[in-house]
Amino acid sequence: MAELNGSPISLDHLQALALTNYGHFTSIRVEDGHVRGLFLHLARLARDCRAVFDVDLDLDRVREFVRRAAPPSGACVVRVTVFDPALDLGHVGSDAHPQLLVTTRPAGALPLPAxxxxxxxxxxxxxxxxxxxxxxxxxxxxxxxxxxxxxxxxxxxxxxxxxxxxxxxxxxxxxxxxxxxxxxxxxxxxxxxxxxxxxxxxxxxxxxxxxxxxxxxxxxxxxxxxxxxxxxxxxxxxxxxxxxxxxxxxxxxxxxx
Missing domain, CATH: 3.20.10.10 (D-amino Acid Aminotransferase, subunit A, domain 2)
Known part of the structure; x- marks a missing residue:
């Protein structure tokens, strides 16, 4: 699953992320709709958005999109990537309007071998x-x-x-x-x-x-x-x-x- 601001992400937006590759993220392990340290993930996103883009992040919106992406049961890893598709290599200094890319992947069984x-x-x-x-x-x-x-x-x-x-x-x-x-x-x-x-x-x-x-x-x-x-x-x-x-x-x- 990959959504940008709650909608399926377009190829153009993915291309912007791949080619410019400027942004930040957090990965959240979700188990049956619950998270350990959710406040730490949100605080990280807010702190990094200010450091990387000089703007504040709407954390209620982040939480809404993560909630929509995570299945109600089972374990998965939800990644929230914050980037601005409008920024390119030549104009990365423009005022930023960060967007929220939310992707999911299966969570592996724990513990892992040494x-x-x-x-x-x-x-x-x-x-x-x-x-x-x-x-x-x-x-x-x-x-x-x-x-x-x-x-x-x-x-x-x-x-x-x-x-x-x-x-x-x-x-x-x-x-x-x-x-x-x-x-x-x-x-x-x-x-x-x-x-x-x-x-x-x-x-x-x-x-x-x-x-x-x-x-x-x-x-x-x-x-x-x-x-x-x-x-x-x-x-x-x-x-x-x-x-x-x-x-x-x-x-x-x-x-x-």
Whole structure:
């Protein structure tokens, strides 16, 4: 399903998104018409719209379109992409009138098996914004997969770990969770977990990995997914804290769309 402002999207509008590729989005896991952290998704859309287009977003309209797109039962992922079809490469500085593209896809079963990641020096443009410009992230994901890994883990030139290609990373020491103290996109799953499980934030470098008992990734599509290897460093595919995080996440109260 793909609708622009509640109506089927035209080829011209899709072409504008594909060729100019300027905008932002959020992906929402909907289960039986309910969402965990709906307020976080809406706040992200509002914040990013102001940062990317210098205008305010009608969040009631967003919620209406998401509600229409999501099936009443079962699980799916609804993506809300905010872009202006009238902006093109030569006139991207014009006053913007952002439109709402709502698409859906099936939601995968959770939990997913552990994954292996390859570190790479890379920082996304405007890391705090969930932008549609994913070329760099996907290029590094492709390179990692062709090297035998599942995904890429980003660091800066000083080996400070920030985030994965489309997910946050967390580290386990004892019963504590440590989130990287680096500029990144704070995902809704990460934010919700910070509210229900003891955690702290610290600078984590690749050279610090031996100090941790387990590593995991989070986003709405993968939930809480163990990371079994970062480059040549290995970690358990299961760990009590990771299992506890999964349990705590599923117990978070849901919001009705």
């Amino acid at each position: 994954m292996r990641v390859q570190s790479v020096v890379y920082t996304r443009d405007m890391p705090a914004v969930k932008s549609v410009g994913l070329f760099g992230s996907l290029r590094h994901r492709r390179n990692a997969q062709r090297a035998g890994f599942d995904d890429a883990l980003f660091t800066d030139a000083e080996s400070v770990i920030s985030e994965g290609g489309t997910w946050n990373v967390g580290f386990v020491k004892g019963d504590q969770v440590i989130w990287p103290g680096a500029e990144c996109l704070v995902g809704t799953t990460m934010e919700l977990l910070r509210q229900v499980h003891p955690s702290s934030t610290a600078t984590v470098r690749l050279g610090d990995l031996a100090d941790f008992d387990a590593v995991f990734a989070t986003n709405i599509g993968i939930g809480v997914r163990a990371i079994s290897a970062v480059d040549g460093a290995t970690f358990p595919e299961t760990h009590p804290v990771i299992e506890q995080l999964r349990k705590e996440y599923t117990e978070i109260p849901v919001d009705l769309l």
